[in-house]
Amino acid sequence: MFLHGIGGRAFGFEYQLPFFAQAGFHAVAWDMPGYGQSDSLQDMTFPALADALLRLVDDLGVDTVHVVGHSIGAMVVQEFARHHQNRLATLVLAQTSPAFGNPSGDFQKKFVADRLRPLQEGKTMADIAEDVIPELMAAGASGDALALAKDCMNQITPDTYSAAMQCIVTFEGRDNLPKITLPTLVLAGDQDRNAPAPMMEKMASKIPGAEYVLLTDTGHLAPIENAQEFNSTVLEFVQRHQPGLES
Numbered sequence: 001m002f003l004h005g006i007g008g009r010a011f012g013f014e015y016q017l018p019f020f021a022q023a024g025f026h027a028v029a030w031d032m033p034g035y036g037q038s039d040s041l042q043d044m045t046f047p048a049l050a051d052a053l054l055r056l057v058d059d060l061g062v063d064t065v066h067v068v069g070h071s072i073g074a075m076v077v078q079e080f081a082r083h084h085q086n087r088l089a090t091l092v093l094a095q096t097s098p099a100f101g102n103p104s105g106d107f108q109k110k111f112v113a114d115r116l117r118p119l120q121e122g123k124t125m126a127d128i129a130e131d132v133i134p135e136l137m138a139a140g141a142s143g144d145a146l147a148l149a150k151d152c153m154n155q156i157t158p159d160t161y162s163a164a165m166q167c168i169v170t171f172e173g174r175d176n177l178p179k180i181t182l183p184t185l186v187l188a189g190d191q192d193r194n195a196p197a198p199m200m201e202k203m204a205s206k207i208p209g210a211e212y213v214l215l216t217d218t219g220h221l222a223p224i225e226n227a228q229e230f231n232s233t234v235l236e237f238v239q240r241h242q243p244g245l246e247s
Contacts, residue, residue: 002029003073007153015227034160044163050079068092078173094187108169126154138191138219177206183241184210189218
C-alpha cells in the first residue's frame with residue numbers, strides 16, 4: 001500500500017503499482033482524505049488520518065499490509081504504527097521526518113505562511129505546481145517525471161492543500177521510533193532538501209533494526225523521479241520480509 005505526500009495523489013504511484021503487481025503483490029495506493037474522490041475530514045489531524053488508513057486496511061479485508069509512506073504519508077504510517085503495528089507486515093518510510101517540532105513555533109508558522117501565500121495572492125494549484133515541483137526534484141529530472149508530479153499537484157483543491165500544510169507542522173513521532181518493532185526501511189534522497197539525508201539516517205538509527213538506504217541523484221519525489229531504484233530497493237526489502245518467509 002502506497003501513501004503519497006502533500007503534493008501527491010494515488011496516481012502518482014503509476015510507476016509502482018504495475019511493477020509490484022507483476023511481482024505478485026496486490027498493490028494499491030490511497031488518495032488521502034480530501035484528495036481525489038476521498039471524503040474530506042472535518043479536521044485533518046494525524047490521529048484522524050491514521051483512523052482513515054485503518055478503515056482502508058479493513059475495507060481491503062486483509063490482516064496485514066506492507067505499507068510504503070512518502071513524506072506526510074510516512075508520517076501517517078508512523079502515527080498508525082503507534083496503535084496498529086499488528087496490521088503492518090513492514091514499513092517503508094520514504095523522504096519524511098519523525099517530527100516537525102512545535103506547531104506554534106516561529107519556523108513552523110513561517111513554513112505554513114510561505115506555502116499558503118501563493119494561494120492568498122490568487123495563484124492556482126497549477127501555478128504553484130509550476131513553481132514548486134522543479135524545486136523538489138533533483139537536477140536532471142526527466143520531463144515525464146516533472147509532468148506527472150505537476151499533474152498530481154494541480155489536481156489538489158486549495159482547501160485540502162491548506163489543511164495538509166497546517167496538519168504537517170503538528171507531527172511529533174520521535175517518542176515512538178524506539179517502539180517500532182517491525183522490519184523498517186528508511187529511504188532518503190541525496191538531493192532532497194525537504195527531508196535531508198543526514199536527518200533521515202539519524203531517524204533510522206532510532207528504530208530498532210531499521211535499514212537505511214540513500215538513493216543517488218534523487219530529490220524529494222523518489223517514486224516519480226527515480227522509480228527504478230526506488231522500486232528495486234523497496235521490492236528487495238519487502239520480499240526479504242514476507243510474512244512466513246523470514247530466515
